[in-house]
Each structure stands twice: as structure tokens, then as C-alpha cells.
Amino acid sequence: xxxxxxxxxxxxxxxxxxxxxxxxxxxxxxxxxxxxxxxxxxxxxxxxxxxxxxxxxxxxxxxxxxxxxxxxxxxxxxxxxxxxxxxxxxxxxxxxxxxxxxxxxxxxxxxxxxxxxxxxxxxxxxxxxxxxxxxxxxxxxxxxxxxxxx
Numbered sequence: 001x002x003x004x005x006x007x008x009x010x011x012x013x014x015x016x017x018x019x020x021x022x023x024x025x026x027x028x029x030x031x032x033x034x035x036x037x038x039x040x041x042x043x044x045x046x047x048x049x050x051x052x053x054x055x056x057x058x059x060x061x062x063x064x065x066x067x068x069x070x071x072x073x074x075x076x077x078x079x080x081x082x083x084x085x086x087x088x089x090x091x092x093x094x095x096x097x098x099x100x101x102x103x104x105x106x107x108x109x110x111x112x113x114x115x116x117x118x119x120x121x122x123x124x125x126x127x128x129x130x131x132x133x134x135x136x137x138x139x140x141x142x143x144x145x146x147x148x149x150x
Contacts, residue, residue, distance in 0.1 A: 010088050017093040019061040020049025020131075021077060022138050023102065029116035030138070032125065033069070036112050044128040045115065047096060048106075062097050070114065072104040081137040085130040096134045098141050 023031040033048040035041050050065035052058065063074045077097040085092050108114050117125050119142065122135050 013090040017052040019095045020047035034113040070106040076101040
């Protein structure tokens with residue numbers, strides 16, 4: 001006799017495409033947002049952004065989501081890394097952009113906590129596992145940006 005109570009079927013949710021931004025302040029710190037209570041992976045830290053709508057261009061998603069979530073206008077950004085992350089119930093395509101220029105001051109417009117961190121703190125802040133592959137490309141892009149500025 002088998003115990004089916006422990007064999008819950010996983011119901012697949014629709015896959016999603018999430019576009020996020022690597023946003024720096026004038027001190028060179030990176031902005032993170034905390035997943036709010038009631039959301040999948042609540043309490044974990046991630047790069048701000050959100051789901052791409054069908055037919056929407058990736059840059060337009062970035063601009064819309066960051067305006068809605070943190071009240072900034074993206075003036076210039078470039079794609080940095082895109083990959084898929086498998087969860088038990090769906091696949092998420094993650095698409096991170098390096099924000100080169102924005103206007104406004106980031107603020108929480110959806111009740112999420114925001115936090116500025118240094119690149120050295122990224123491994124220790126509770127960043128979601130799905131976002132971990134973004135760390136090295138961000139570091140490499142910052143090195144490239146600093147080299148071009150000097």
C-alpha cells in the first residue's frame with residue numbers, strides 16, 4: 001500500500017519572461033528589492049523588474065516595470081544576460097539589463113523593501129538563487145565601464 005498523501009502532483013503554472021535592471025547609485029551601489037509577503041519566494045532579494053507582457057519589447061518592459069515599481073524613468077540601458085531558471089512548477093526566462101542612465105529617485109511604490117548594496121555584498125545579502133548567475137556578468141560589466149571611464 002503506497003502513501004499518496006506525500007506524492008502531491010505539481011501543477012505547472014504558465015512560464016514567464018522577467019526583465020530586471022542592474023541599477024547603480026552615484027556611490028556605485030546596486031539596488032535590490034525584497035520579494036514581498038504573499039509572493040513566491042517572499043523575503044528573498046532580487047533585482048527590480050517584472051513580467052514582460054505578450055508582444056512587449058524587452059526595453060519597454062524594463063521601462064514600464066521600473067516606473068511602476070520604483071518610480072524611475074530609464075533613459076538608457078543595455079542587455080547584460082538572459083537565461084532560463086527552472087522552478088518545480090514553471091520555467092522563468094530572466095533577462096537582466098545594465099542601466100546606464102535613469103532619472104528620478106528609486107522608491108518603493110509596491111510596498112517592497114529596497115536596499116542599496118556594494119558588489120562585494122551581493123553574495124551575502126540573500127539574493128534569490130535564480131538571480132545568482134547575474135552577479136559575475138554585473139561585475140564584469142562594471143569593470144568594463146570603469147575601464148572605459150578612465
